[in-house]
Amino acid sequence: MTNHVVSSRSHHAFHYLVGIVALVLALGTLPRAVFAQTVTGGSAIKIGIIGSGNLGGAVGALWVKSGHPVLFSSRHPEELKKLVDSLGPLARAGTVGEAFTFGDVVFVAVPYGAYPQLGKDYAREFAGKIVLDAGNAVLARDGEIVTEARENGIGITSAKYLAGARIVRAFNTMNFRRITSNANRPGARMAIPIAGDDKEALAVAQRLIRDAGFDPVLIGGLADAKLFAQGAPLYGQDITAQEMQERLRTLR
Numbered sequence: 462m463t464n465h466v467v468s469s470r471s472h473h474a475f476h477y478l479v480g481i482v483a484l485v486l487a488l489g490t491l492p493r494a495v496f497a498q499t500v501t502g503g504s505a506i507k508i509g510i511i512g513s514g515n516l517g518g519a520v521g522a523l524w525v526k527s528g529h530p531v532l533f534s535s536r537h538p539e540e541l542k543k544l545v546d547s548l549g550p551l552a553r554a555g556t557v558g559e560a561f562t563f564g565d566v567v568f569v570a571v572p573y574g575a576y577p578q579l580g581k582d583y584a585r586e587f588a589g590k591i592v593l594d595a596g597n598a599v600l601a602r603d604g605e606i607v608t609e610a611r612e613n614g615i616g617i618t619s620a621k622y623l624a625g626a627r628i629v630r631a632f633n634t635m636n637f638r639r640i641t642s643n644a645n646r647p648g649a650r651m652a653i654p655i656a657g658d659d660k661e662a663l664a665v666a667q668r669l670i671r672d673a674g675f676d677p678v679l680i681g682g683l684a685d686a687k688l689f690a691q692g693a694p695l696y697g698q699d700i701t702a703q704e705m706q707e708r709l710r711t712l713r
Contacts, residue, residue, distance in 0.1 A: 507530050508524055508564050509564025509566070510533045510534060510560060510567075511534055511568065513541055518533065519640050520570070520632055521568065522641075524673060527672040527674075529551065530553075532552075532559060532563040532564065533545060534560035535556075536557070564590075568632075569593065569594050570596065572603060573597060573599065573602075574603035574604050576619065580622040580624060587623050588626070591629070591662045591665050592627065592628045592629070592662075594616075594623070595632040598610035598615055614683070615686055616656055617684060620683055627657075627662040628659075628683060629656070629665075630655060630656045631666050632653060632670075633690075634698065649676075650702070653678065654688070655670070656679070663679065676701070678702050678709070680709060
């Protein structure tokens, strides 16, 4: 009798363990689906900021204030102490490598001329990562890459140098002062144009833009990012989402 009870318990324990293993294996095949549910479900998203200067600091601060954990990175993280201390426990400082490890999403706000070296140094980290790309190619600062960005389109150029990343162009049309002053303004929100080829990355970007206090407007794929590149018709436009959509129709 005792042996029968022990055997029965062992049998049930074995099948229980088999079920647990099967569940773990099944979940392991669904990382993007699980992440998508987190995004649409309103859970906090961990964000790594690469380039924690004026723009990176301003946008990152808006995300912290909306409840997202943010790691601001720098080659000298100690210089970010004042910024992170002012934002509270959801903000921290670290290296660029730590920003990639920490962030489910990475926000890039460095001079555009640094993109080739950044992409080379962190090629493995960029692969498969959702990246919000806020860089502008400025001739006086960035050199020869500006010609390439103008000829091929800045979205396509970013995809070349940040190879494998799931890029969404966003937050490049306004300086940090206008970003800060317009966030969560009364009445109709200011529009932030975006462009990208990855549906999930676009969904993440749209949510983070809303959380920062703006309305996202999808312009199209990465090739269409040229429409709101520096100097383009949709660049620097302090208008509502409806107004931007109406203006976009005239450019098609």
